[in-house]
Amino acid sequence: MSHSTDASKDRETGSNFMPKFDDRGLLTAVVTDSSSGEVLMVAFMNEEALALTQETGVAHFWSRSRQALWKKGETSGNTLQVDEVLVDCDQDALVLRCTPAGPTCHTGAVSCFYRKLEDDGLTRVLS
């Protein structure tokens, strides 16, 4: 109990990076545009994706649907250059401030969040 409390306190207040992977071995990663600040996409990282992102400066994720490591833009060329990484209080989520090489969404939209939820459904807000 006290050990767990200490670890939790270290995670929150300390200067050590102690990523807390969930029971599937994943962190949540929110990608924002370094220039506009807009949220571009949300994805997940396992330990390998995080290590590759740190080593290369290019965003890598873990695809839950394909159960595979995924270098964002590997096929499309629309990679994400990571300018800064922010870490949350309990170290289970990251914000990656990035410079995108092209549209982030596989649909061609600048951001995956191109629709707004209204009472009667979704309205497109980005082209």
Add this chain to the structure above:
Amino acid sequence: MSHSTDASKDRETGSNFMPKFDDRGLLTAVVTDSSSGEVLMVAFMNEEALALTQETGVAHFWSRSRQALWKKGETSGNTLQVDEVLVDCDQDALVLRCTPAGPTCHTGAVSCFYRKLEDDGLTRVLS
């Protein structure tokens, strides 16, 4: 196969809200500040948390650690008024653009993302 492809296409291009809960029954929710655009926190929503958020206009989540429904700010008073909800391409993540009643992080910081990852550890970037 074609059914799955159609459903996937509807989710991406359609105007119907068809939230895709993961195998734990959860969506990822990214909270941003409506005024500054900054990412304030990341959390998860089950179907009930989503319904309560839509009904009340105040952010509700599912706590994975406590395995309980959670009205953000219920204890602290630091609720989040939801101004707009954005939905991503495959409808498994939401951006909640909110007006916070106080500091969002339970540590008292404006945002949970108060530290930056550097080569040698974490550096505080928000008070």
